[in-house]
Amino acid sequence: CALPISQKKAAITILCTTQMIAEPVRLLAPPGVEVDHLMGSGVDPHLYKPTPEDLRKILRADLVLYHGLHLEGRMAEMLSQMNVDAPGGKAVAICSKIPQESLLVDESGATDPHLWLDVQLWKQVCDQLKLTLITHGGFNTEDISARHQSLSQSLDSLDKDVSQLLNQIPKDRRILVTAHDAFAYFGQRYGFEVHGIQGISTESEPSLLRVNQLVKLLSDHKIPAIFVESTVPERNVRALIEGCKRLGHELKVGGKLYSDAPGPEESGAGSWSKMVLHNAKTIVEGLR
Numbered sequence: 424c425a426l427p428i429s430q431k432k433a434a435i436t437i438l439c440t441t442q443m444i445a446e447p448v449r450l451l452a453p454p455g456v457e458v459d460h461l462m463g464s465g466v467d468p469h470l471y472k473p474t475p476e477d478l479r480k481i482l483r484a485d486l487v488l489y490h491g492l493h494l495e496g497r498m499a500e501m502l503s504q505m506n507v508d509a510p511g512g513k514a515v516a517i518c519s520k521i522p523q524e525s526l527l528v529d530e531s532g533a534t535d536p537h538l539w540l541d542v543q544l545w546k547q548v549c550d551q552l553k554l555t556l557i558t559h560g561g562f563n564t565e566d567i568s569a570r571h572q573s574l575s576q577s578l579d580s581l582d583k584d585v586s587q588l589l590n591q592i593p594k595d596r597r598i599l600v601t602a603h604d605a606f607a608y609f610g611q612r613y614g615f616e617v618h619g620i621q622g623i624s625t626e627s628e629p630s631l632l633r634v635n636q637l638v639k640l641l642s643d644h645k646i647p648a649i650f651v652e653s654t655v656p657e658r659n660v661r662a663l664i665e666g667c668k669r670l671g672h673e674l675k676v677g678g679k680l681y682s683d684a685p686g687p688e689e690s691g692a693g694s695w696s697k698m699v700l701h702n703a704k705t706i707v708e709g710l711r
């Protein structure tokens with residue numbers, strides 16, 4: 424590291440791109456380790472561009488943890504050049520450590536990065552976080568493992584709560600239409616047919632054909648609600664409501680889901696685990 428000694432901090436700092444990663448890292452890292460994240464509430468990671476202050480944080484950090492799988496679309500290249508396996512590197516793409524057979528791929532062949540919406544899959548990512556902190560953070564193995572065990576238990580309990588809530592929705596109503604394709608892992612885990620109006624990145628615009636297909640699906644199955652997302656504009660969802668109205672099916676907006684970033688504290692979805700629970704409650708209210 425080329426920084427002068429006076430600018431270096433005494434505490435070890437771990438920088439995470441998102442709060443989804445920072446939450447478990449804060450629970451795993453020993454006291455005294457500084458854990459920070461770059462993207463705040465309501466920030467779309469697919470489109471996020473790092474600020475000069477972010478770049479300073481990246482340079483100062485001892486370890487940088489990011490998702491990979493092209494979630495951080497506009498930071499991916501810079502982060503991959505800092506890979507921990509290269510000399511002087513300190514960045515780890517944590518989701519790239521999940522076996523390919525556990526990952527979903529969309530029609531275009533792109534790997535779906537939204538792993539955190541399936542609690543069991545995110546638990547596997549937390550296993551990788553544990554290994555990374557031991558291997559690249561230089562922390563005590565037993566200490567991290569003990570913290571990891573209690574984290575795993577709380578994730579199992581969160582997963583159970585989410586499943587129990589969603590089981591209140593009748594099977595024939597388990598069609599989830601959302602603003603972008605973030606919920607495929609969620610659907611696979613909790614038994615929903617899932618459709619996004621946009622693709623797995625928010626960078627693409629939906630086609631008229633796509634909108635018309637979804638209007639037909641929602642009307643045919645009399646699905647009562649679709650959902651908006653905090654990080655995606657609402658206009659695409661409006662097109663479906665208008666379309667269903669023309670077919671005589673009244674469709675409502677079933678509330679706001681937090682797909683790619685937690686919300687502000689007062690939203691009740693102010694962290695990864697809170698947003699997962701909030702989403703389950705919102706989906707139950709909309710589709711039950």
Ligand code: ZN
Nearest residue numbers: 605623624683
């Ligand atoms: Zn997304």
